[in-house]
Amino acid sequence: MTVQIENEYLIATIAEDGAELVSLKSKKNNIEYIWQGDPAFWGRHAPVLFPVVGRLKEDQYTYEEHTYPMSQHGFARDSLFEVIEHGSELVSLSLKSSKDSKKVYPFDFELILSYALEADNLVVNYQVENTGNSEMYFSIGGHPAFNVPLEQELSFNDYYLSFSPKKSRTQIPLAGPFADFEHKTLGQTNTSLDIRRELFKQDAIIFETKGVNAFTIETDEGPHSISLSYSDMPYVGIWSPYPQEAPFVCIEPWCGIADDVNATGNLVDKKGINKLGPSDVFKTNYTITAK
DSSP: OEEEEEOSSEEEEEETBTTEEEEEEETTTOOBOBOOOOTTTOSOSSOEEOSOOSOOGGGEEEETTEEEEOOTTOSGGGSBOEEEEEOSSEEEEEEEOOTTGGGTOOOOEEEEEEEEEETTEEEEEEEEEEOSSSOEEEOEEEOOEEESSSSTTSOGGGEEEEEESOSOEEEEOEETTEEOGGGOEEEOTTSOEEOOGGGGTTSOEEEEOOSSEEEEEEESSSSOOEEEEESSOSEEEEEOOSSSOOSEEEEEEEESOOOBTTOOSBGGGOTTOEEEOTTOEEEEEEEEEEO
16 A cells, blocks of 8 residues: 655655655656666665664674574565554654564564655655663664656766765775775765766765765756755665666665674674663654755
8 A cells, every 4th residue: 555645846655565655756847756666676666774774794683692683674664554644745654563573673662754745855754762661772764766867868877976065975885785894985075976887886885974964866968856865864875786777876864884894793782773762762854855
């Protein structure tokens, strides 16, 4: 099942499965901005990453001397959410802990995803509440995939990625699927980056981000672009499958990151992990702007 919200600019469609944004379409130019999930390349659209972001060593972690299995990016993207609010321009969906979730994640929680249209913006809100009596540890992030090209007469190589503010950012390389913090470098995000297949030869490009950031996929060959912006998420990943000729690029804002190459597997010590006390609530959001 899916639900729709719309205003005079955009129509957004969200699936109850995974609370995933599956379409963002302009009512003015009829452009579909979200990748439509062709499984020949990648069968998803914009999955929600929770309670981990990225890959864990041996696809497992330890907490209080117990070992739990956890697949890449966690289980929320494959879980059925409940619609708890639905207006013309807003929808909220909820996922709560259960007996099944506790087999892989021993915490009581409620995760609420809200999507709100504001002019030509879609604001994606994350809310995590610790509904248990002990501390909980989690990561959360987005993985929206955007069509590149946006216009049929253009090509993948016609586009570039621009950064705001234009300044260098710390880049975290990957060693296989794991973050290699020991070999951080300075990424040249003070200038635009041409979108080419070779960018993704080592998988995702990952940057540390502080404060307000915006990332825009645009072209000098046409007027249309897509931007993703936020103010308080510490990492971003840029990804497209390599070497496939996949016609999309993901801009992934993260509060969390894959295990470091030196990770112990202990969830409490994991790089980028977030902690909530009993009854505490974590909130963050990002905005997609379609032009």
